Amino acid sequence: DGGITQSPKYLFRKEGQNVTLSCEQNLNHDAMYWYRQDPGQGLRLIYYSQIVNDFQKGDIAEGYSVSREKKESFPLTVTSAQKNPTAFYLCASSPAQGLNTEAFFGQGTRLTVV
Amino acid sequence: LAKTTQPISMDSYEGQEVNITCSHNNIATNDYITWYQQFPSQGPRFIIQGYKTKVTNEVASLFIPADRKSSTLSLPRVSLSDTAVYYCPVKGGNNNDMRFGAGTRLTVKP
Numbered sequence: 001d002g003g004i005t006q007s008p009k010y011l012f013r014k015e016g017q018n019v020t021l022s023c024e025q026n027l028n029h030d031a032m033y034w035y036r037q038d039p040g041q042g043l044r045l046i047y048y049s050q051i052v053n054d055f056q057k058g059d060i061a062e063g064y065s066v067s068r069e070k071k072e073s074f075p076l077t078v079t080s081a082q083k084n085p086t087a088f089y090l091c092a093s094s095p096a097q098g099l100n101t102e103a104f105f106g107q108g109t110r111l112t113v114v
Numbered sequence: 115l116a117k118t119t120q121p122i123s124m125d126s127y128e129g130q131e132v133n134i135t136c137s138h139n140n141i142a143t144n145d146y147i148t149w150y151q152q153f154p155s156q157g158p159r160f161i162i163q164g165y166k167t168k169v170t171n172e173v174a175s176l177f178i179p180a181d182r183k184s185s186t187l188s189l190p191r192v193s194l195s196d197t198a199v200y201y202c203p204v205k206g207g208n209n210n211d212m213r214f215g216a217g218t219r220l221t222v223k224p
Contacts, residue, residue: 033212042201042216043158058211090157094212102148103212105157 003027006091006106013078013085013113021076021109023091032074033092033103036060043090049074078111086113118202123219132189134218136202138182147178147185150201152217158201162187189220197222 004025013019023032031050035043045058049068063082068074074093078085088110094103119137126132138147146165150158162169164176164185175188189196199217 035214042199043214045211045213048211056211059213088155092157092212102160102163103150103158105159108155108157110155 004093004104004106006109011111016080018079023074025093029093029095031094034076035090037088118204118215120218125221127223129191132192134187134200137184138204149187152199192222194222
C-alpha cells in the first residue's frame with residue numbers, strides 16, 4: 001500500500017542525547033514536512049523540503065536538523081540543543097509545493113525526554 | 115507572513131449542522147483553501163479543498179466568498195465521531211511551506 005510511515009511510534013531519550021526520527025513515503029511526493037505538536041496545541045512547522053537535497057527552516061527550527069538525500073526519506077534529528085523536545089512529531093508529504101494539493105500525514109512519533 | 119484565524123473551540127449536538135469559519139490573512143492569488151481534521155494522537159487528514167464559491171464532497175461543504183479572505187467549512191448532521199480539531203492551513207512567507215495554526219476544537223455532544 002502507498003503511504004507515509006513514521007518510526008518509531010514512541011521514543012524515549014535521555015537529556016543531552018541526539019535522536020533521529022524516521023519518515024518514509026512511497027507516494028512519489030516531492031514535498032515533505034516536519035511538524036511539532038504539544039498537548040492541546042496546533043501544529044508548528046519545523047522544516048520542509050520541496051525537492052531532494054534542498055530544505056528550508058520553518059518557525060521552530062532551532063535545535064533540529066534534517067536531510068533529504070532521497071526523495072522518499074526525510075529524517076529529523078532532535079539535537080541536544082533543543083531545550084524542550086518532549087512532544088508529538090508529525091511528518092507529511094504532498095505531490096507538489098504548497099497548498100494546491102492534498103498533504104498526507106504519518107501517524108506520528110511521540111518523543112519523551114527522561 | 116500568511117496567517118489564519120479560527121475560533122478556538124465550538125460545541126454542537128448530534129444531528130446539527132456545524133459551520134467553522136477561517137480568516138485567511140494575505141492569502142495569495144494562486145493558493146487553494148484546504149481543511150484538515152485531526153483526531154487525538156493521529157496525523158491530520160484532508161477533508162476538502164476549494165478555490166472560490168462552493169465545493170461539496172461526501173463529507174463536507176466549503177464556502178468561499180468572492181474576496182477569498184475567509185472560508186467556512188460546513189459539516190452536515192454531525193455525529194459524535196466528528197469530535198476533532200479542524201485546521202485551515204495556508205502557505206507561509208516562503209510560498210511553498212504549509213502552516214496549520216491552532217485549529218478549532220469541535221466537541222459534539224449526544
